[in-house]
Amino acid sequence: MHFYATLLADGLLQPCAEARGLDAPPAAPVPGQCWIVGDSPAGAWAGSAGALALWTVGGWRFAAPREGMAVWIAEEGLVARHVSGAWRVGAVAAAQLVIDGEQVVGPREAAIDEPDGGDVVDGEARAAIEAILQALRAHGLIDAG
Incomplete structure (x- = not known):
């Protein structure tokens, strides 16, 4: 019983799924492995979308x-991340990015x-800007304008 509880705690506190979107269980899972069930599960996963x-x-x-x-x-x-009833993969929501x-x-x-006007137009500078x-x-750092 203790081993079972440890596996569940590990699987839910710091979950690491092998893959997502599978509708059928893998053939030879190892205790402790986890998956995110797909939208149309079958077999042992039926009813667990x-x-x-x-x-x-x-x-x-x-x-x-x-x-x-x-x-x-x-x-x-x-x-x-599970947001509004769906799994969103790779999306990061943050107010700011801080490095070191x-x-x-x-x-x-x-x-x-956009650059505009001026008495002397430097084509290379304008192209660089x-x-x-x-x-x-x-x-996505500034609006399209």
Whole structure:
């Protein structure tokens, strides 16, 4: 009983799923392995769509996802988070990005106007500025404007 409880605690406190979206259980699971069940489960997983399926020495154990629950998906090397009734993979929500104690990305700022006018137009400088603006927009750091 103690081993079973330890497996469940490990599987739910720091969940690491082998993969997600499977509708049928794997053929040879190892105790402690976990999967995120697909949308149309069959066999031993029937009726457990979207749940965490944890294999134990006593068979399959299922845990319904809770809002905000995060699971590492080993196959993809990404985190899946359960948000608004669905698993979202690889999406990160944050107010800012801090690296080595320094904020490098914060909330999105207003759009920056394209370069325009001036007495002397430097084509290379304008092209460089436009490329920088395009990159900032592509990364979502400024609005398209």
